[in-house]
Amino acid sequence: MDVGMVVAICVLALFTFVYLTVFFLVFSLEKKSYLSGNEDGEVREEIHKDYKKYLRKKKENEDFVSYSLKKNRSKKQRGIVYSGIVWIFCIFCAGVIAFSAHLKSNNDQFYFGDTTFLVVQTGSMSSKNDRNDYLVGYDNQIQTNSLIGIETITEEDMKLYDIYAFKMDDSVIVHRLIGIETDNGVTTYTFRGDANTGSLSGEMNLPFSDIIGRYNGFKSQILGNAFVYLQSGIGVISLACAAIILLGYDAFRGGSLNSYEARYNYLSYNAYKIYLDYENYTYLKKQVRCHNKNNELSIYSKVITLLEKNGYPEMSHGVVVSISDNKNKVEVLLNEVETPTVVEYKSDEIYVC
Structure with missing residues (x-):
């Protein structure tokens, strides 16, 4: 393994380590921030958005909990x-790494049916040499x-000036047939x-017996470059690093x-709920428009009561979540309420904001 390869491997390994470390730190801090409640503002905002969608799309007998x-x-x-x-x-x-290993052990060849595929890795067939006058009319050169x-x-299919793949020592060569000779019944090429x-x-x-086959006209330099890269050590390591980074991110x-x-x-089902008993269900049934403290217009199905006597702020920013089947309880979202509670009130304390 040369120095360049070692340096490339070290760079890719460092690159992978840095990315995994960044993902770990970012998502760990994000996780801790959510669990500690530091991002409750963002979560509550999402709950409010979901609730608005729930009011527009809610089905019969479906409460906000089921919707969320x-x-x-x-x-x-x-x-x-x-x-x-x-x-x-x-x-x-x-699969690509395994396929690359298979190619290396098989002289960089692979087979599909009766066709052998291989990559021409030299420039000996990429251009015409002026001294080879037999090439007039033959323009099927193969790029590196x-x-x-x-x-x-x-x-019997061997034909002069066609291109063939053949074995030479331990390599596979792709060149043009320029001579056919027969001596004592033995034909050589x-x-x-x-x-x-x-x-x-x-x-x-x-x-x-040394001839593998004849070039059938199919060629692709794009696929060839991809195969060459994936067969290289850098290509294999790059794929492995990409897979590790994606798995870590996921x-x-x-x-x-x-x-x-x-x-x-937790916020939508527990600490973000308050239950209000009420008697006059028909009065609360009307759709109304309410403004919260930030004057953001929201459309809710609901009613609101004064909770100041119970230590809660005025519910000018509250929204109704659902009404139970027996029609004696309504769930309301409150920005400031942090613990679930049941608040009783008299009918004359109800008002529409």
Whole structure:
């Protein structure tokens, strides 16, 4: 392993470590902030938005609790989809790494049916050499790092000036057939790269048994470059680092979202509820418009009572959540209320803001 490769591996490892550390710190602080109540303002704002949607879309016999649970389930489903995409990408990365290892052990070739695919990694077929006058009319040169298809043939299919893949020592070479000779019933074949001035000793007078197949016209330099990169050590390590970063992000993000949901549930189902007994249900049924302390206009189905005698602020910013089946209780959201309570009041204390 050369120095450049070692440096590249160290840089990628450091890059991955930094990203994971940032994700861990950001989402850990966010999680702690939600659980400690420091972000309650943001959570309450989300509850108010959800409640407005609930009033517009609510169905018969569906209270705000059921609506918000349904919304949270929808969020979880989106999170599951995201996690699924991350895992699919990681499985893809693992498959690519395994495929790369397979290519290296198989002379950089892979097979699909009767076709062999390989990458031409030299420039010997990328241009015409002026000395090779037999190339007139042959313009099917192959650029460096192109992925090409090689079809299986019989010896009777061998044709002069077609391009073939053949074995030379421990390598696979893709060159053009320039000579066919038969001596004592034995036919041999000589090849040369279009950009070369002559044939190498290892590509002269080869038997048919050394020939893998004939170039079928398929080539893609984009796919070839991708294969070359993924077969390199840097490519494999890059994919592994990307998979690790995405898995870390998904795990840390999930913890933060769970904390947010827990705080949301606590504020909307527990510390954010107050129950008011009332008698005159028909009077409270009317839709009214109310302004809160910040003069933000909200449309709620409801009624409000004076709670000053109980130590609560005037409910000019309260909103009704739901009315129970027996019609003797109404749930109201209050900005300042931190503990659940049941407040009794007289009918003459009810007013519409």
